[in-house]
Amino acid sequence: MDLKIEDVDDLCTGAAFLGAGGGGDPYIGGLMVKEELRAGRRIRILDPDEIDDDLLVIPTAMMGAPTVLLEKIPSGDEPLRALQAVETALGRRADATMPTEVGGINSTIPLFVGARLGLPVIDADGQGRAFPELQMETFAIEGIAGTPMGIADEKGDFATIRTEDHHRMEWIARGITIRMGGTAYFANYPMRGAEVKRASVKHTLTLARRIGAIIRTARARRIDPFEELETFLATTSYGVARRIFSGKITDLDRQTDRGFTLGQVTISPDGPGADCVIAFQNENLSAKADGALLAIVPDIITVLDSETAAPITNETLRYGQRVTVMAVGVPPIMRSERALRQFGPAAFGLADTYVPLGPF
Amino acid sequence: MDLKIEDVDDLCTGAAFLGAGGGGDPYIGGLMVKEELRAGRRIRILDPDEIDDDLLVIPTAMMGAPTVLLEKIPSGDEPLRALQAVETALGRRADATMPTEVGGINSTIPLFVGARLGLPVIDADGQGRAFPELQMETFAIEGIAGTPMGIADEKGDFATIRTEDHHRMEWIARGITIRMGGTAYFANYPMRGAEVKRASVKHTLTLARRIGAIIRTARARRIDPFEELETFLATTSYGVARRIFSGKITDLDRQTDRGFTLGQVTISPDGPGADCVIAFQNENLSAKADGALLAIVPDIITVLDSETAAPITNETLRYGQRVTVMAVGVPPIMRSERALRQFGPAAFGLADTYVPLGPF
Numbered sequence: 117m118d119l120k121i122e123d124v125d126d127l128c129t130g131a132a133f134l135g136a137g138g139g140g141d142p143y144i145g146g147l148m149v150k151e152e153l154r155a156g157r158r159i160r161i162l163d164p165d166e167i168d169d170d171l172l173v174i175p176t177a178m179m180g181a182p183t184v185l186l187e188k189i190p191s192g193d194e195p196l197r198a199l200q201a202v203e204t205a206l207g208r209r210a211d212a213t214m215p216t217e218v219g220g221i222n223s224t225i226p227l228f229v230g231a232r233l234g235l236p237v238i239d240a241d242g243q244g245r246a247f248p249e250l251q252m253e254t255f256a257i258e259g260i261a262g263t264p265m266g267i268a269d270e271k272g273d274f275a276t277i278r279t280e281d282h283h284r285m286e287w288i289a290r291g292i293t294i295r296m297g298g299t300a301y302f303a304n305y306p307m308r309g310a311e312v313k314r315a316s317v318k319h320t321l322t323l324a325r326r327i328g329a330i331i332r333t334a335r336a337r338r339i340d341p342f343e344e345l346e347t348f349l350a351t352t353s354y355g356v357a358r359r360i361f362s363g364k365i366t367d368l369d370r371q372t373d374r375g376f377t378l379g380q381v382t383i384s385p386d387g388p389g390a391d392c393v394i395a396f397q398n399e400n401l402s403a404k405a406d407g408a409l410l411a412i413v414p415d416i417i418t419v420l421d422s423e424t425a426a427p428i429t430n431e432t433l434r435y436g437q438r439v440t441v442m443a444v445g446v447p448p449i450m451r452s453e454r455a456l457r458q459f460g461p462a463a464f465g466l467a468d469t470y471v472p473l474g475p476f
Numbered sequence: 477m478d479l480k481i482e483d484v485d486d487l488c489t490g491a492a493f494l495g496a497g498g499g500g501d502p503y504i505g506g507l508m509v510k511e512e513l514r515a516g517r518r519i520r521i522l523d524p525d526e527i528d529d530d531l532l533v534i535p536t537a538m539m540g541a542p543t544v545l546l547e548k549i550p551s552g553d554e555p556l557r558a559l560q561a562v563e564t565a566l567g568r569r570a571d572a573t574m575p576t577e578v579g580g581i582n583s584t585i586p587l588f589v590g591a592r593l594g595l596p597v598i599d600a601d602g603q604g605r606a607f608p609e610l611q612m613e614t615f616a617i618e619g620i621a622g623t624p625m626g627i628a629d630e631k632g633d634f635a636t637i638r639t640e641d642h643h644r645m646e647w648i649a650r651g652i653t654i655r656m657g658g659t660a661y662f663a664n665y666p667m668r669g670a671e672v673k674r675a676s677v678k679h680t681l682t683l684a685r686r687i688g689a690i691i692r693t694a695r696a697r698r699i700d701p702f703e704e705l706e707t708f709l710a711t712t713s714y715g716v717a718r719r720i721f722s723g724k725i726t727d728l729d730r731q732t733d734r735g736f737t738l739g740q741v742t743i744s745p746d747g748p749g750a751d752c753v754i755a756f757q758n759e760n761l762s763a764k765a766d767g768a769l770l771a772i773v774p775d776i777i778t779v780l781d782s783e784t785a786a787p788i789t790n791e792t793l794r795y796g797q798r799v800t801v802m803a804v805g806v807p808p809i810m811r812s813e814r815a816l817r818q819f820g821p822a823a824f825g826l827a828d829t830y831v832p833l834g835p836f
Contacts, residue, residue, distance in 0.1 A: 201638075204565075273639035275648065278561075284633055291655035292635075295648045 119159040119227060119237075124150050126328030131223035132427040133327050134320070136416045138377070138399035139220015139246030140178070141429050148192070149224050152231035159227050160236040162212060164309075164318050171309035173238055174202050174210040176229045177222040179250070179289065180299030181372060191270040194301035195229045201266025201276045202303045214238035214312070216253060216305065218320035219246025219399075220429070225301065237321070242305065243459075244317035244354075244450050245416050248376055248398040250289060251282035252459040254449050255305040258315030265289060265304035269296035317447055323352060331425045341425035342440060353447040356473055360403060360410040361385070361392040361441040362422060368433055381419070381433050383441065392441060394419070396430050401464050403441060411443035412466070414450050414459050415473045418442050445473045479519040479587060479597075484510050486688030491583035492787040493687050494680070496776045498737070498759035499580015499606030500538070501789050508552070509584050512591035519587050520596040522572060524669075524678050531669035533598055534562050534570040536589045537582040539610070539649065540659030541732060551630040554661035555589050561626025561636045562663045574598035574672070576613060576665065578680035579606025579759075580789070585661065597681070602665065603819075604677035604714075604810050605776050608736055608758040610649060611642035612819040614809050615665040618675035625649060625664035629656035677807055683712060691785045701785035702800060713807040716833055720763060720770040721745070721752040721801040722782060728795055741779070741793050743801065752801060754779070756790050761824050763801060771803035772826070774810050774819050775833045778802050805833045 119127075128142035135142075153159065167173075176195045203209050213226040213233075218241040230237040242253035256262060262285040268274035275292055279285050285304065293300040307315070330348055334341035342359055349357035367382035376398050383392045390406035400417035403410040411417050419428045422438040449455065451472060461468045479487075488502035495502075513519065527533075536555045563569050573586040573593075578601040590597040602613035616622060622645040628634035635652055639645050645664065653660040667675070690708055694701035702719055709717035727742035736758050743752040750766035760777035763770040771777050779788045782798040809815065811832060821828045 205636075271639075271641075271644065273637070273641070273644055273648065275638065275652075276636040277633070278635065279631075279633035281631075281633070284631065288633065288635065288652060288655045291651045292648060295651035 117161045119153070119161055121150055121153045123325050124153070126332060127223060127321065127325045129328030129331055129427065130324030130326065131218060131220055132429060133331070133418050134244075134324055134416065135219035135246040135427065135429060136399040136418055137396055137428070137430040138248060139217060139222060139429070141431070142221045142224050145221040145224025145228065149227045149231065152228060157231040159231050161239050161321060162236045164238050164240040164312050164316060167212070167238065167309040167312065169308060169310035171211045172206075172208055172306065173212045173214055173309065173312050174199050174303050174306045175214045175216045175242065176226045176301070176303045177216040178225055178299060178301045180293045181377065190301070192232075194268045194270055195225050195303070196232055197268040197274050198266035198301045199229060199233070199303040201268065201274050202264050202306050205264035205266070205276050206306060210235060212236045212238055214316070215241035215321070217241055217243040217246050218317070218324055219243065222246070223321065223324055238312055238316070239321045240312060240316035240318045241320045242316060244320055244446055245414070246399050247459050250286040250304065252463065253305065254317055254455065255307065255315050256282040257449075257452070257454045257458050258311070260305050260307050260311055260315050262304050264306065265302060267292050267296075267300050267302045269300050317449060318353075335424060342420075342442065345425070345442065349444055354445050356445040357442060358473070359440055360443045361405065363392065363439070365433060365435055365437045365439060366391070368435055370430065370433070377430055381430075383439060394441065397464060398430070400430070402461070402466060402468060403443065409468055409471060411473055412461055412468055412470055413464060414446050414455065414470070416444040416446065418444070443473050477521045479513070479521055481510055481513045483685050484513070486692060487583060487681065487685040489688030489691055489787065490684030490686065491578060491580055492789060493691070493778050494604075494684055494776065495579035495606040495787070495789060496759040496778055497756055497788070497790040498608060499577060499582060499789070501791070502581045502584050505581040505584025505588065509587045509591065512588060517591040519591050521599050521681060522596045524598050524600040524672050524676060527572070527598065527669040527672065529668060529670035531571045532566075532568055532666065533572045533574055533669065533672055534559050534663050534666045535574045535576045535602065536586045536661070536663045537576045538585055538659060538661045540653045541737065550661070552592075554628045554630055555585050555663070556592055557628040557634050558626035558661050559589060559593070559663040561628065561634050562624050562666050565624035565626070565636050566666060570595060572596045572598055574676070575601035575681070576615075577601055577603040577606050578677070578684055579603065582606070583681065583684055598672055598676075599681045600672060600676035600678045601680045602676060604680055604806055605774070606759050607819050610646040610664065612823070613665065614677055614815070615667065615675050616642040617809075617812070617814045617818050618671070620665050620667050620671055620675050622664050624666065625662060627652055627656075627660050627662045629660050677809060678713075695784060702780075702802065705785070705802065709804055714805050715807075716805040717802060718833070719800055720803045721765065723752065723799065725793060725795055725797045725799060726751070728793055730790065730793070737790055741790070743799060754801065757824060758790070760790070762821070762826060762828060763803065769828055769831060771833055772821055772828055772830060773824060774806050774815065774830070776804040776806065778804070803833050
């Protein structure tokens, strides 16, 4: 299946939704992808269930503080050079690329790479949403080696990292990213088709596109987008979605530290009742009201505009916005004991126990 | 010529002298080299004037805060893996290794690598002393590419860096070193024999060994080691050496910041007269008395024990020590306009102009 230019905006909206407040606004990535399609390049999307077991797949993405991205325009070659560094280290050319993360801008980077290098893009990723660190991947949980990892910047510099430890891969790559100016592009977790089938969250590019289409058409058809999203997501591997709070943003504490956007946002209900407090490290980690847990990682917590259902990323939260908070479950591969060690509450330093979002 | 075990201590003493207060105490490196020789391994030293023009030489060294080295014992494989990362990137095996820096511990790392890998070690380096940063090399001044650069730690992790800019190589490698725990081992500036002949400071391993032998034998023969050093160094490409101050350490300001040891030491004369103040960034940068310049980079400023002429590295400076400060000129390749841009006073943020240490 080829990606059509008219699908790109929907995909970006859905990616912002799955970004759980983080992941970086996919707007710039969407522009880059549309430019490639307008120039006549193709972007083929492959179903992970239909690829050869021997296919060499090298995922591509960007990392760093999303806020820096807007001031540090990519040259366009960075993710290509990152991928080629991994090819060189392996001594073999990639047959395809794929997202490491479907939430936020990283849904679009592999599409751009695919267009530029003529590589198909696998419809799957390693987070099923957005997470802030490189070891927080279903790939890692399933034992896929993270390196050789390539990392490149807009000045033409690049590096190749080798380590057996997924946390140290993150630690070293984060250090390089900071030295490269706060953002960098990378390729890691090179794997075979058989490993993609076993270790990825499948059909997430399609999922993002459908979420975007629902939000767009509900607006046009003047029907309730939130109800539509809940109905649709219940039919997917994510299983459940529901509105957990509605109100107005009345407090906002947001800092950039250690290369992340850290803080919390407070939402007050229109009527009487307790405030909702959402804590975030790039992505939203937990939502609580009066101390009671409404939702927590790895479940997806997304803040949406109450009027348009447009997803709001944490760098654009503003005092006084009227918002609706939606929580979404995650597929079984993301809820296992091993998965929770990698990106459950404790992995973010939270004391709370994971309580999966149940159906009503 | 083979390096003999009885020469190792002399070489370490001379390397500490040429370290200009920095470069890291060669003690641990010396132990590692002696252990290799005791195990029956050979270390062949090659005269740079007598090597083939096509020889592939990959220099090896360590970087980071010398103070950390004592608490973070190397596994021994780090510099080998760094060199092998460069070999992999080049697709060719090294024919020899050499020091990037003869001052301090880095005089010994290539000797260890040579013993372990059976590679000869070229009797030359790229600094003719010690400097704190990777672009401060005669190799860089003479246009040798700094990368591919390999960098490895004691946990088995390593990275390969590619950039055309010597300063960015330093910047990115320093970031990785910090993330690797404060010290790391590296290989960079891979070059051919013809480039070694053109771009290196020659015969500096021999120079270090002779300086060490002079200090040792002067003690044993109860003659003045300072006078012996001045006489000997005047006959080398360094051209001139002289005592510029003597006294007692009366003030010491030493901090670890940005991965460096920064500060200044004040020495007061025994009789009346102005104090001498030496500023350092790992290495000693300038020596002044009453505002007048006594010596400045790239000339070598070394603090020695007044009694034994043992060189004192900056991490072991102590209040109350009786010391003699010696300044040494540098070979012509290190005094050119291009050289001064790379490691003259301005490269260290000093406002002073370079005034070469003249003969009396």
